[in-house]
Amino acid sequence: MARTIKPARSKLKAAEIAALYAQLAAERPDPRTELDYRDPYTLVVAVALSAQATDVGVNKATRKLFDIADTPQKMLALGEEGVAAHIKTIGLWRNKAKNVIALSELLIEKYGGVVPQDRDALTELPGVGRKTANVVLNEAFGQPTIAVDTHIFRVSNRTGLAPGKTPDQVEAILDRVTPETYKKGAHHWLILHGRYVCDARKPACWRCGIADICKFKTKTPNPADTPKPAKAKAARPR
The missing domain is CATH 1.10.340.30 (Hypothetical protein; domain 2)
Structure with missing residues (x-):
């Protein structure tokens, strides 16, 4: 008997998803592409x-x-x-x-x-x-589409919003779980969050507005809270 493969799903609850988008929307009320174009x-x-x-x-x-x-x-x-x-x-x-x-x-x-x-x-x-x-x-x-680039792929997997092994998998989950209210802006909110906050090498978790929702376990601490190593005292000349 063939084993039924369950479709990938978000690690976040519906209320968490709504809260995540609400926070990103509050940070960028009018999200747009950063590419210059005329038409x-x-x-x-x-x-x-x-x-x-x-x-x-x-x-x-x-x-x-x-x-x-x-x-x-x-x-x-x-x-x-x-x-x-x-x-x-x-x-x-x-x-x-x-x-x-x-x-x-x-x-x-x-x-x-x-x-x-x-x-x-x-x-x-x-x-x-x-x-x-x-x-x-x-x-x-103005269509509610979500284009999954490297930033959206990373943010979706790291937060648990839409964990997937391929961009198509991530897009399918995002399309399924993103509330209609946020579908138009979701693409820009996620890409800009990945570009300016959830960096690939060192995410700025300490200033992330959705850190309390994100499932990323190894949160990056605030560099300002990390004590600086004491400077070695120069040896006095004899």
């Missing part, structure tokens, strides 16, 4: 460029790029080499330049240059995976 198209491009790159680095590169190419048509006119010249400071820039041109071309051919508001349609675009599609749907179109 759904430039957001797609920016998020596609952000893979294995920092938002700060992407913003620095796209500032001038979007000044001259903020539509699929203008991007095609700029060409792959033109795009590449603007994004050479970003990791994997050659492949990303190809994808930006290819996705722009497909948007024109299939959607008249308009970014579709559908996950399956978005993931057909070159360089756009499920995570990128979820970011665009959430940020540009």
Whole structure:
């Protein structure tokens, strides 16, 4: 007889989950992406460029790029080499330049240059995976999607909110346990908490607003409370 595998579930109780989101919402009432964009198209491009790159680095590169190419048509006119010249400071820039041109071309051919508001349609675009599609749907179109990046994956597992071995598992749990009230902002709250508080190497547990809910056992103590080692007295000359 086949063994029934129970779906992964949160380690937190419903009341704890609600309290966790309420605290994160209080800290950041108007959460937004830190990527600079002007419309759904430039957001797609920016998020596609952000893979294995920092938002700060992407913003620095796209500032001038979007000044001259903020539509699929203008991007095609700029060409792959033109795009590449603007994004050479970003990791994997050659492949990303190809994808930006290819996705722009497909948007024109299939959607008249308009970014579709559908996950399956978005993931057909070159360089756009499920995570990128979820970011665009959430940020540009206000859909309650959660894009699981490294920050959200870490926070979800560390707190016990959504423990999973893969981003898809974590996303499935988050989608199931996150109260409807918080689903729209959940993506940003979790990613920003991971970026600025729940650091990968040394989480700032002493200033974390959800530390009392978090299931992470080895909480990081406040460095200010750690006594400094006494300085050795210099030997007096004889």
